[in-house]
Amino acid sequence: MMKTILLSSSHKKNDLCLTPARVVFYEQMQVIETYDDQAACYMLFFYKQKFLTAVKTKRMKVHSYLARSFREGTVYEAPHPFLQALVDSNTPLRKISYPQLKKKMERDFSRQEQAKILTYFESFIPKKQLFQDIKAIFYHYRREGSMSGAYRIIRVLIDFAPNNRFVKEVANDLSFRKIQGLYLEESKTIFERDSLFAEAKAAYDDRLLLLEKEKRWIEVSAYLMAALYDHPTSERYQAYRNFTQKYFDPGSRALLLEQLSRSIPALEGVTEDLLQQYLLDEKLKEIAFLFKERDVVLDEKQLGKVALLLEKDGFRTNPEQFSPIMKRLYSENPDQAGVLFEKYVAGLLEVLELEDVHNKLQEFPQKSPLARKIERMNQIREDLDCMQELGELYYEFNQLDRALECFQMEMELKPSDPEPLRWLSKVYADKQMIQESKTYQQLCVDVQKWA
Numbered sequence: 079m080m081k082t083i084l085l086s087s088s089h090k091k092n093d094l095c096l097t098p099a100r101v102v103f104y105e106q107m108q109v110i111e112t113y114d115d116q117a118a119c120y121m122l123f124f125y126k127q128k129f130l131t132a133v134k135t136k137r138m139k140v141h142s143y144l145a146r147s148f149r150e151g152t153v154y155e156a157p158h159p160f161l162q163a164l165v166d167s168n169t170p171l172r173k174i175s176y177p178q179l180k181k182k183m184e185r186d187f188s189r190q191e192q193a194k195i196l197t198y199f200e201s202f203i204p205k206k207q208l209f210q211d212i213k214a215i216f217y218h219y220r221r222e223g224s225m226s227g228a229y230r231i232i233r234v235l236i237d238f239a240p241n242n243r244f245v246k247e248v249a250n251d252l253s254f255r256k257i258q259g260l261y262l263e264e265s266k267t268i269f270e271r272d273s274l275f276a277e278a279k280a281a282y283d284d285r286l287l288l289l290e291k292e293k294r295w296i297e298v299s300a301y302l303m304a305a306l307y308d309h310p311t312s313e314r315y316q317a318y319r320n321f322t323q324k325y326f327d328p329g330s331r332a333l334l335l336e337q338l339s340r341s342i343p344a345l346e347g348v349t350e351d352l353l354q355q356y357l358l359d360e361k362l363k364e365i366a367f368l369f370k371e372r373d374v375v376l377d378e379k380q381l382g383k384v385a386l387l388l389e390k391d392g393f394r395t396n397p398e399q400f401s402p403i404m405k406r407l408y409s410e411n412p413d414q415a416g417v418l419f420e421k422y423v424a425g426l427l428e429v430l431e432l433e434d435v436h437n438k439l440q441e442f443p444q445k446s447p448l449a450r451k452i453e454r455m456n457q458i459r460e461d462l463d464c465m466q467e468l469g470e471l472y473y474e475f476n477q478l479d480r481a482l483e484c485f486q487m488e489m490e491l492k493p494s495d496p497e498p499l500r501w502l503s504k505v506y507a508d509k510q511m512i513q514e515s516k517t518y519q520q521l522c523v524d525v526q527k528w529a
Contacts, residue, residue, distance in 0.1 A: 083112055083165055085120065085132055087173045094173075096120055101161040103300045104151030106191075106274070107198060108164055109144065122171065125195050127296045128186065129168035131179050133202045142200040143238075152304045159330035163296045176203055180211065189215050189227065190274060193234040200238075209239055216248075226271055229257045233275075295325050306338070312346045319351065331355060339372070349374055362387050366399040369406075381407065389418055393425030401438065409443045416446075423448050424475045432459050462491060466498060478505050496525045 085094040096112035108124040112132075121144070123130040138144045154160055165171065174182065176199075183192045193212045200208060212235060219227035232254065235245045248254075260268045261275070269276040277288055282305060289298045302318040315338075322331055335352040338345060349372045356364045357380060365384060368374045376384065385407060388400060404422050407415040426435045436456040439449045455471050458464035469484030482505050488498040499522035506515035 081162065081165075083110075083122070083171065084169075085112075085122070085171050085173055094120065096122075098156040098161055098165075100153055100155050101158065101164065102147050102151040102153045103160070103297065103304075104147035106194070106277070106297075107147060108297075109147060109198075110161060110164065123198055124164055124168070125187070125191070125198075126292065127164060127167065127294055129164075129171055130182070130195065130198075131175075132171070132173045133199070135202060138201040143197045144201050152300060154300075157333070159326055159333055160296055160300050162330070163299075163326075167296070188273075189218065190230045190234070190272070193231050194274065197234065197238045205239070209235075209242070212238065213244070225253065226257055229254050230272055230274075233261075295321075299325065303334070303338075306345075307341065310342045310345045315345055315347055319347070328355065328359065332359065332361075339368075343372060353380070357383050360387055363396075363399065366403060370399070370402050376403075376406070381410075385415070385418055389421070393421050397422055397425030397429065398438070401441070405442055408446070412444065412446060419446060420448055420475075423452065424477070427472075427475050427477050427480075432456055462487070465491065466501075469498075469501060473501070473505065478509055481505055494525060494528070496522045499525060 083096045083098055085096055087093060094114050096114055099111045099113060101108060101110045106126050108127060110122040110124075112120045112122060114120065118134060119136070120132050120134050121138075122132045138148075180192075183195055187195065193215050196203075196208050196212055212231065216228055216231040216235070219225075219231060232245070232248055235242070236249055239245050264279060269279070273288075277285060280288055285301065286298060289295075289301060299318075299322055302314070302321055306314050306318050322334055326334065332352070332355045335348060335355060338348045339352050342348065349368060353365065353368050353374050353376075356368070362384070365387075369376070384403060388403070393400065400422065404415070404419065408419055412419075423435070423439070426438060430438070432452070432455055436452050439445075439452055442449065445453075451471055451474070455468060458468050461468075465484045465488040469481045469488065472478075472481035472484060482502065485498045485501045485505065488495070489502065492498065499518050503515045503518035503522060506512075506518060
């Protein structure tokens with residue numbers, strides 16, 4: 079289960095405990111959508127997996143950068159290891175004001191990155207204010223005589239406010255014509271100067287190298303997973319698998335494998351790795367699901383591990399889910415599976431009617447002595463002359479309540495017979511109901527005297 083997120087502020091009384099809903103990865107940005115206990119929405123902004131700030135919102139503008147990110151980016155619903163990793167690697171998270179954000183950006187990011195980050199907040203800061211702040215960065219480059227730097231800011235403005243008169247004028251300024259040409263040619267010079275452009279244009283392997291070089295390992299993981307969804311190959315899966323094994327704990331890896339198994343069940347290696355993870359984590363229910371739905375093949379060692387887990391506590395809740403595994407165990411080695419099979423049958427009797435248990439055992443390849451007992455019980459379940467026998471058979475399977483019902487009925491049918499009374503005393507003793515056991519014991523003595 080996804081942990082809540084503590085968002086602190088300058089005033090401790092305004093600290094918030096937020097429940098995450100989803101996270102989106104888009105270009106260099108990550109945004110976590112969260113809600114407080116009053117269902118108010120807070121967006122947590124990250125750039126290159128570094129936390130920026132959080133903003134409260136009722137809605138995002140349809141044509142804003144943020145809205146576009148949720149339309150075009152890769153979204154992961156909570157709980158998700160990528161989301162948790164973003165939070166954990168930035169804790170404590172502190173909400174800061176817009177002026178504080180600008181100072182923080184000046185310390186941590188390039189001017190081009192500052193301009194790009196400002197566009198994220200279009201839904202929350204007046205666009206005129208954002209435009210003026212980005213424009214100030216543009217003029218900063220112009221005063222320094224850096225035409226290439228200035229044009230990088232123009233490219234941000236073209237994306238942010240393409241119809242603005244100032245943007246149109248500077249974008250068509252002849253002094254930028256040569257630089258424009260270099261972008262159109264995608265020249266090596268531009269790739270060296272403009273890291274955001276280089277990242278946007280990078281091929282699959284080159285972008286991975288770039289992300290790893292900048293130590294953006296959460297983004298690498300998300301990029302590898304998204305690429306795997308787009309083009310599932312065993313090579314890409316191995317790269318993804320090796321990377322997540324390096325950075326994520328076993329629980330997180332299991333969650334990631336479950337997602338892949340649901341989305342791309344035919345992808346080679348995913349189901350096998352998920353099975354191995356479940357075996358390590360001793361998750362019997364999940365193993366049973368894979369065995370049934372994914373038709374996994376367990377080798378002898380794996381089958382032995384499953385048998386040990388089942389012997390320990392496998393049939394307490396829903397023994398039916400283990401029927402496919404039990405068929406395999408019993409068909410391969412009925413003698414070795416004997417004790418386990420007995421627990422399985424007893425578990426079935428706890429949750430199913432006798433007739434249903436009988437039908438379930440008909441699916442097994444060969445009849446065991448236990449199956450024959452169930453068959454006999456099913457034959458006599460409505461025969462009033464056989465209640466004593468049925469009760470004793472239920473007792474063998476430790477079905478004490480059902481055994482009591484049979485012996486009580488036998489006692490009513492044969493009030494002068496001490497045998498059902500002896501059994502009632504015995505069963506109540508097994509149930510630790512000492513007073514009831516003593517009562518039936520005395521009744522048995524009395525009936526024997528009267529006989």
